[in-house]
Amino acid sequence: MEQQQFERAGARVLVVDDDPTVAEVVSGYLDRAGYVVDRAGDGPDALARAAAHWPDLVVLDLMLPGMDGLEVCRRMRGRGPVPVIMLTARGDEDDRILGLEVGADDYVTKPFSPRELVLRVESVLRRARPAQPSGTLRAAGLSVDPAARRAAKNGAELALTVREFDLLAFLLRHPGRVFSREDLMREVWGWDFGDLSTVTVHVRRLRGKVEDDPARPRLIQTVWGVGYRFEGEA
Structure with missing residues (x-):
């Protein structure tokens, strides 16, 4: 409990939703959980x-009037790294995948439990915080510094989302091992259940940043019918 309170203390969350009722309920739960909450x-x-006040995390509705949540996410990511949890009123898989494709770290489908959303916020923020020093991970021209949460390829820094960073760090820690999507969801996301397309999208996005030819991946390889394997000697 003390660790959770420490993680929340001072963390600023920006809630973006055009439905004042949803925004008020979400903001209220986050405020009671100990977060500093801004609303838009x-x-x-x-x-x-x-x-004006750069947030530690954004809870962002997909269906906003005028400029939709996808464009807001793109523009925020253009200014600097920030974890994003996307809210969508639709259950359509294409919308969820589209949100993940533009860099959302997580998504919640309306109607949702505000308590569940608070737990998702805690999970994303916890993984976004610097880890305890454990040494830089290196393989195949890639380097990952878990403490500083910085990654590079051949010396050039990579712009990774929270989940992409965690996924790459996990794979570098376990070269040559095959992990199913269920394994990765449990080990990287910390979820025992969920939409496995989340893993698929993040693997595809990560390949686009670390592979010389994402269409023919040599580092993050697909083991058909099983999952994925990182080839550290590629």
Whole structure:
């Protein structure tokens, strides 16, 4: 409990939703959980508030008037790294995958439990915080510093989301081993159940940043019918 309170202390969460009822309920739960909460009702307001007080995490509705959540996410990521949890009123898989493709770290489908959302916020923030020093991981031209949460390829820094960083670090720690999507969801996301397309999308995004030819991956290889394997000597 003390560790959870420490993680929440001072963490600023920006809640972006044009539905005032949803925004009020979400903000209330986050406030009671110990977070500093800002609210915005549309995309331009969200960008302005983020510029004034850069958030530690954004809870972002996909279906905003005018500038939708995907564009808000893109513009925020253009200004700097920030974890994003996407809210969507739709259950359509394409919408969820689209949110993950633009860099959302997690998503929650409406209607949702506010308590579950608070747990998702805690999970994403916990993984976004610097880890205890454990030494830099290196393989195949890649280097990952878990303490500083920085990654590079051939000396050039990689722009990774929270989940992409965690996924790469995990794979570098276990070269040559095959992990199913269920394994990765449990070990990287910390979930015992969930939409496995989340893992598929993040693997695809990560390949696009670390592979010389993402269409013919040599580092993060697919083991058909099983899962994925990192080839550290590739």
